[in-house]
Amino acid sequence: MTDCIFCKIIAGEIPGDIIYQDDDVLAFRDLNPQAPTHALVIPKKHISTINDIQSDDAELVGKMFLAAQKIAKDDGIAEPGYRTVMNCNSGAGQTVFHIHLHVLGGRAMSWPPG
Ligand code: 5GP
Ligand code: ZN
Numbered sequence: 001m002t003d004c005i006f007c008k009i010i011a012g013e014i015p016g017d018i019i020y021q022d023d024d025v026l027a028f029r030d031l032n033p034q035a036p037t038h039a040l041v042i043p044k045k046h047i048s049t050i051n052d053i054q055s056d057d058a059e060l061v062g063k064m065f066l067a068a069q070k071i072a073k074d075d076g077i078a079e080p081g082y083r084t085v086m087n088c089n090s091g092a093g094q095t096v097f098h099i100h101l102h103v104l105g106g107r108a109m110s111w112p113p114g
Helices: 005-011 055-074
Strands: 018-021 025-029 037-043 082-085 101-105
Touching (some): 005 025, 005 037, 018 055, 025 055
Antiparallel strands (some): 037 101
């Protein structure tokens, strides 16, 4: 996807504060952090929204959570805990249309989210 900002980060065309990557996923710090830890975990394959995930992608999506778990451990927020969020479409606040798992922690989290 040539016009996708996250594909450009994957390609190294724009900088990202990369904290984890493997063959399938990439994670980097959010440009506008909403918590002391705010990372984004993305698949290296372009998928626009949750609605576009196919059954073949099930393992890939699972790997996104394994990356989130590792980031939380590395940042020391696995205990007391952290939040993962994936917004789907603009009605839920999605602004970048390449799926991404927000990993937020290091402060108290309220519920329900706004
Ligand atoms: P969404 O609103 O789609 O769930 O989340 C998009 C997130 O991407 C936002 O938290 C926003 O701050 C972050 N973001 C947008 N553009 C960039 C960028 O170029 N680099 C980084 N690191 N984060 C970005
Ligand atoms: Zn993309």
